[in-house]
Structures are given as C-alpha cells and as structure tokens.
Amino acid sequence: MVGIQARKKVWLDGRIVDWPDAKVHVLTHGLHYGYAIxxxxxxxxxxxxxxVFRLDDHLERFLNSAKVYRMRIPYSQEELRQATLELLRQDGAEEVYLRPIAFSGYGQMGLDPTSAPIQVAIGLWEWGAYLGDEGQGRGIRATISSWVRNDSRSIPPQAKCAANYANSILAKLEANAGGFDEAILLNSAGMVSEGPAENIFRVKGGIVGTPPASSGILRGITRDTIIQLVQENGLTFRRGDFTREELFTSDELFFTGTAAGVSLIREVDGRPIGTGEYPVARRLQELYSDVVHGRSGAHPEWLSYVGGA
Ligand SMILES: Cc1ncc(COP(=O)(O)O)c(C=O)c1O
Structure with missing residues (x-):
C-alpha cells in the first residue's frame, strides 16, 4: 500500500531529530490500547x-480529538503550527503527507492512561493518491462492508483516535479479500456513513450530496473544502442521509480525504455507477487541485507557506 521512504527529519516531543532517532519503547502505552490521536x-x-493545506483546521481537529479523550497535549496550536512548518523547512520536503500524533508513552500499563507521559510527534513522508491512479482516473471498485461504522455511543467517529481504525481496518481487509479496492460503511441505522479513511459524496440529478456528521463520519476537512467549492461554483449542495440503494442509483459517486484527494468510485458491489463519465466529480477534482496548489486564487487563507506569508 504505502512503503515509507525514509526522509531526513521527525519532530518529536519539542525537538527536530534525525529520522532514525524517532523511536519509542515496545511497552509504549498507546501501542497497546490505541490511546493515540x-x-x-x-x-x-x-x-x-x-x-500546507488548511493547517489550522487540522490542528484544531487534533486538539479537539485530544479533548474528547481527556488527553492533555503539552503544546499549543500555535506551537504545533510552528513545529510543522519548521519540520518542513529542516527536512526540505515539498509535497508530502504530514502525520501529527499524540499518544500515551512509556511508564504505565493498564487502561487508565492518566499517569503515562503524553508524547507528541510529527512525521512526514511522500505519499501519492491513497486510492491510486484509478481513483483519480476511471474510478475504483467499492463494496459495502459487513462491518458497521462505530458510532458516537461507542468510539466517537468525530475524534480521530487510533482506536477508530480497528473498525476501518476490518472493513478494508474484508474489501481487499473480496477483490475490491475500498469499503463503504453503513451506520447502525443502515444509512451510508463513509469509507474507512474517506468521506463519501453522491451526485444525483445535478445535486451534490453527502451524509451529515450524525451519520457516524469523521468531519473531513476535504469534505468541507468540497462543500465550499460546490457552493461557490454554481452547483447545488444538499447534506442528508442516503441509503444503500441510493448509492447504486447515483449518477456519480466519489470519496474525499486528505490522503485520497477526490477519488472516483466506478462501481459498488458490481453495479456500475451512472454513465462512468463523471462530469461533476472531475470538475471538483480540478477545482480541488487548483485550490491546494494555490493556482485559483480562491481561499488564500487555506495555505500556510513554509517560507512565510
Ligand atoms: C475515517 C475518516 N473519514 C474521513 C476522512 C477524511 O478526512 P480529511 O478530509 O480531513 O482528511 C479521514 C481522513 O482523515 C478518515 O480517517
């Protein structure tokens, strides 16, 4: 899936260290119980x-995830922002994926993490589109998972905690074992929720729709970006639940995510979606690419320049 190619630097607990030195102990608490955001x-x-695209929004979500889990992050949003930009400068990276993570460290076992130290790191690596060229081109093949999306009464999906991804991994493994590229998860009410690491959109009769936050999704920053681009570019948007059948009968379906970008879904459980032409999704792919690369002039506030403003 993704073979990480070593880069030069990692930010770890307040300092930038050389890539091979960014290590933790095997008895790190968060590794055992998934207490990591x-x-x-x-x-x-x-x-x-x-x-960096929408750095402040990502860091705000990071701190909110920590809040849900009563995890005290020993750095402010501004410190994490500066750390991210300084890491990019010292590493010399340009187009990369960045992974801030906070987790309960070494020194405590048992479920209560409150006396374990909280460690914070920011890693980076080069990562092409998560669902590959097919997602950007003719579209990937998806399947509806037999695993139900965890909901906010069990593991809250709006907090980006490592533990959520046990549910996502089960869905991903099942999809891949069945010969599909990606899963679509329904929630406990049987409505469409999201992919294992992506939000989902459908186009029907010219209206672009996506499930609401209450459907058990992570509130994606790419999802929010696409909603704004839809509204600003003369397309009609509607937030609302939809069923499995409505997936099959969509004119267009696509996933969104920082890793996946805007990735087209060409079939669901063997049913081809629409005509396969995808005029709306392809336009949104272009609008998204223009905004993240600063080409369109739209939303300059979404870009944090590594070299300064
Ligand atoms: C479960 C899940 N849903 C949706 C997304 C998309 O969110 P974003 O667009 O903020 O990357 C992600 C990726 O972080 C995810 O893990």
Missing amino acids: FEGIRSFRTERGPA
Missing part, C-alpha cells in the same frame, strides 16, 4: 514554494 495533513508545491 492523530491527523493527516498535506503540503503541496505552489508558485510561492511549498504550502
């Missing part, structure tokens, strides 16, 4: 040098 962010090449 994280983010996935991307930097892109622009005419003004590399820039």
